[in-house]
Amino acid sequence: MPELRKDPVIGRWVIIATERARRPDQFAISSAQGPEEKPCPFCEGKESQTPPEIYSIRPNNTAANTPGWELRVVPNQTPFLRIEGELDRTGKGLYDMMNGVGAHEIVIEANQHIANICDLSPEQIARVIGCYIDRINDLERDQRFKYVLVFKNYGWTAGGGRVKHARTQIIATPVNPKRVKEELVGARHYYDYHERCIFCDLIKQELASKDRLILEIDGFIAIAPFASRFPFEVWILPKKHSCDFVRQDPAQRAELAKILKQVLQKLKVGLNDPPYNFIIHTAPFRRQKLGYWKTIEEDYHWHIEITPRLTRVAGFEWGTGFYICPMPPENAAGFLREVDEAKTYGTK
């Protein structure tokens, strides 16, 4: 069973992933860049190589765990957190811990062996977004979970695996993560003073100045954030205020699929298919219980953060929490605006 441990000073939780434990001599390989690609267990016809599916889209109603699907969700083979068991918080002297209860699922985004989600059709991407929403809604029913993180690690330096088949990870956690709380608290502080959502104000300011604007479509904008941590960092924000990713109707999902595809294609074409992380930032579950976060409906605004991994994070960042970004976001936005995303890479 994985174990969650809390740093007693900082309050930061760490998952001691005992099921992924390796011997000391097995760490060498993970420090090397891009080891050999492994045979893909995620393509159509390989269903027996994954744990049984939790969810799938099967237009012809084929049986579960057989071919004929367009998208599948399966539990992770070596999960960070395990679905079984009750939450159990304990202490050991000054240390706090809890058992690693949670969910860790993998969304297999297509039955073809395609690596980058931007090479799927807008309809396929909209289906993936619909799947995120269905899975988040389902996990919310489990009273043990407080948050669901939906994210992608694309490419080896971004933490991607040795199989190059487009997929997303979904992790439900039994505590609200520190980083999520910080964002909620920050948004709340701004709202307390201004009585406006900080993200709505940010969208207005970015649309007015256009310095950091990369793309604007009907329902969404893509910007290089003012305090970008990484070169070519991109945030995608819905123009209409909403704290919750799951409250998107089919028209919004289609719009989001469109801008997501365009942004990721611009990164792929302009920066030679870079590794990136993709993270959905949305409001936590059960927020009515969160005390001073009860205005979260008004003060928080869901969005997506995409961070290409072109630079290394070093001692200064770890020691201070400051980031050093060698690319002014205004220049990054100017560059990405000019990239013709259809130019080099075709649309599947």
Added chain:
Amino acid sequence: MPELRKDPVIGRWVIIATERARRPDQFAISSAQGPEEKPCPFCEGKESQTPPEIYSIRPNNTAANTPGWELRVVPNQTPFLRIEGELDRTGKGLYDMMNGVGAHEIVIEANQHIANICDLSPEQIARVIGCYIDRINDLERDQRFKYVLVFKNYGWTAGGGRVKHARTQIIATPVNPKRVKEELVGARHYYDYHERCIFCDLIKQELASKDRLILEIDGFIAIAPFASRFPFEVWILPKKHSCDFVRQDPAQRAELAKILKQVLQKLKVGLNDPPYNFIIHTAPFRRQKLGYWKTIEEDYHWHIEITPRLTRVAGFEWGTGFYICPMPPENAAGFLREVDEAKTYGTK
């Protein structure tokens, strides 16, 4: 001039390092692992290849910027922060920024071309520690600075450069970094309740259980921390309570040099010379002005954190602030206790 920008939601500062700005096509190289080594500008006889020295140890009183030194400190050629100018905070709509005033120095730890500080003699390491103390004391006199971070990036994946000559970076910042504040606040909360230093309690608990103890000498212990973020993470703590790294007498400096050499040799021998970050955690300057931090003398405890970089940090960590560590710290400590640090690598 580099610019400091604040994320309006999280409050996280970012340095937009304009002087290190690169064109988009120049980012490819930095994503590759371990490019070619560059000719070394830090060896004895190459003094003209660095900016003029700020500090040096010259036993025979040779002239500055000539051979005959044992240790030199020079400004960084492309600093993250610049020493010139006054602090100037401004806003732009909802965004906050300030100009990038600070100091960025490089400690060249030896005149020989040696990469890892653990291959220096204990006397040389004690001299390096004395130099850190002298430089921190000197930078404290500059009223613009609030904190000094002393750190090492060893090896390419830890952010180290293309020159393999042992050195330390010293950065003075005009704001107290978020990560430093979190540690101070956490230590203060514990003290408020228990009226004891959390680090002193932690040392007692680790000495009693011995599960995570790697080394113990007269004045210091080395442990694998309970909530290790990274496999083989090591913290070195002075047994005697002190909030401030600079208050070490020559005997303590010699003790610290001894345990530091042993710990880093254990990592080198046991893990095949891994990349690592090394960060000194000490109390900020001008703490009497810090309001509720005025008990920092009693509640904070300086220490060193060493994090080998054997795993990749990915979307889950960025999205949550949770870390996933695939090596239980008890196993890491057991392994490092057994490593005979003198076995493979000789002592210079």
